[in-house]
Amino acid sequence: MTGRRPFALWLVAVLFAALWFGTLEYRKLVKPDEGRYGEIPREMVATGDWLTPRLNGIKYFEKPPLQYWATAAAFSAFGEHHWTVRIWPALTGFLGILFSAWVAALLFGTAAGWVAASVLGGSFLYVMLGHTAVLDMSLSVFLASAVFAFVLAQRDGATPRQTRNWMWAAYALLALAVLTKGLVGLVLPGATLVAYIIWQRDWGLLKKLHLASGLALFFLIAAPWFVAVSLANPEFFNFFFIHEHFQRFLTKVHRRYAPMWYFVPILLVGLMPWTLALFGALRNAAKREAALRFQPQRFLLLWCVMVFGFFSVSSSKLVPYILPIFPALAALIGAWWMQASPAVLKWQALLWAPVGLAIVTAAPFMVVFGDEQMPVAMFEAWVPWMIAAGLGLAAASVLAHWLARRERRLAAAIALGLGGHFACQVGILGMDSIAPATSTWHISQKIRPELTPDMTFYSVGMYDQTIPFYLKRTVQMVEHTDELKYGIEWEPQKFMPTFAEFVTAWNAAPKAMAMMPPDVYQRFVTQNLPMREIARDTRRVFVVKP
Incomplete structure (x- = not known):
């Protein structure tokens, strides 16, 4: 390798980093996810309560708090901006590219590592989710990094100390995955390990897991918040572990059912422009390398199959669910690319x-x-x-x-x-x-001058996930529960269930502002409810009490 080539490669890496992070502020937050994952951390900072996640002031136990904490920390350090809402998925996504490239280089050669970085940093789904405020990027990076750490621990030539340290790293990363999105962070790697042992008949692998010390480290990191939030909120345990895990997987309660083949087109499109390389890489990974006891490519292949299969049979499917396989696919494509004709x-x-x-x-x-x-x-x-x-x-x-x-x-x-x-x-x-x-960014700029701190803001017959973040305050929801149905059952005093109650409260308030759909606005106009329109867009009408 000439002296000029490494310089050119690192120059490309710096350019890529600038492209990766340089666009985070440009776009407005998109409902529902970006509004939600910006608002929950904002309320943590505003209230000082970092234990119980709340959305619009109402308990929200759908997910654990790690990304909320990271975003709230970014708010505390740098302020509440679009880029600080997105910095955690962007940062973890970027580190995921670096770690995937490093592992691929270690296992398959330096050039394969650079190819793996190119694959991951250029795949449509990975890039999109790395620049969107959702939980799936950080979950995927923690899971994939744990799998990579396991491979490094078990690879041929690893010393006992390296095996122990990398296994500890894997357990720590799994704990972070659980703190990001729950038990899926433990189930999928465990299933992959069992499948690999059965496939390879490598029962000796069980002796190299450092199970006792590893699980101790795992629980030391993952358990404290779950214990603390359960003690503070008796409803948490049943909702989070039963409703959000077992019912989500086994039933259609979340109304996210899709056919078994749902993720096939998502994978083929999401991996663009590397889709064709996928087939050669998978075929190459299935081959047994006779000189090796532990088969890194086969293990990474099994990881991809287990994740893809698990979510394909699940009754709840969303596009980002298969993202955890992308780092492993990038490493496998990197290995194949340097050997292909x-x-x-x-x-x-x-x-x-x-x-x-x-x-x-x-x-x-x-x-x-x-x-x-x-x-x-x-x-x-x-x-x-x-x-x-x-x-x-x-x-x-x-x-x-x-x-x-x-x-x-x-x-x-x-x-x-x-x-x-x-x-x-x-x-x-x-x-x-x-x-x-x-998003409500544009309309919020119009109404903000008329919104004073002593006004109640009513969200009547609708709720937009981005409005509390842009108004920097919670809103009084009326009739429409959105996704806060369960939180409202736990804290019913924070919800106004009927239009009639809203009319009474509106008439009694000295000052107030409300957001509502156009048809609801017309209904109140016919009732001669005292209100003055101050702004509207294609979906919403904003009024104040005159």
Whole structure:
């Protein structure tokens, strides 16, 4: 390797880091997830209660608190901004790329590590979720990193001390996964371990798990909050462990049912522009390496199969659920890429040029999705961004093809990865064009001058997850429970169940402000309820008491 090549690689890495973190502030928060995961930490900072998560002032036990804590810490240090809402998934996602690349380099060679970084940093689903305030990115990084730590602990050549230390790291990472999203952080790695032992008949592996000390470390990290929150909130245990875990997996109570094949297209599209490489990598990973006792690629393959299969049979499915397999897939693709024939790499790279051009061609037709609530003009503003994304992907594909033809396979991988990252980032940034319909940032700027601290703000017949964050206060919900049904059952005094009660409270209040759907507003107009309209958009009308 020449002296110039490492410098160029690290220069690309610095450029990538700037691209990764540089766009976090641009977009408005999107309902429901980004509003929710911004508001819960905001209330932690405002109230000083970091034990019991609350959404709009109401108990919210759907998820553990690790991301809330991290975001609240960012708020305390840097203030409440779009980028501080998103910094935890962005930071964990970026560290996930670095760790995946380092592990792939250690296991399969330095070049494979750089390819793995290119794959992960350029995959559409990974990039999208790394720039969105949801829990799935940090969960995926903790889970995948725990799996990587296990592989490093059990690999041939690891000393007893290395095995112990990496196993401890795996247990600690699993504890962080549990603190992020619950028991799934323990079930999936455990199932993968059992499946691997049975497949390989490697029962001796059980002696190298450091089970006693590892579980002690796991519970030391994960258990205190669960014990403390259960003692403070008697309803927590049944809701979190029974309703949010067993009922979510076994029943359709969350209304997220989808067919068994649901994740197949998500994987194929989400891994773009590396989808073709996936098949060669999986086939390569299934082969047994005769010289090795522990089979790293087979273990990573099993991890992917177990996660994909687990969520495919679940009765609750959402797009981000399969993200934990992406770091392992990136490592496997990195190993395959450096062994694949130049002819295969050429066509793997060139495939995405017509895909990019198809995006360019289809972009103007996005306007067909326009309607009364999301007008055509919003989609028209998004079109140039999508055209730029398609052109960027096509250009990167052609460049990667050209480099692959010259057998510069690492450079080809980096070009394709940067192209995928650019295309995804530009498409996501363009999505801010529809923010007036998916966020309350714009409308909140209009109403803020009339909202005084002594006013009650009523959310009548609707609830938008982003409104409390932008108003920096909780709102009085009326009739519509949204996803706070269970919290309202525990704290019914914080909810107004009927329009009649709202009318009484509104008439009695010296000053008040309300948000409501247009049809509800017209209903109150016909009742001559004293109110003055101060702002409206395609979904909401805002009024004050005159």
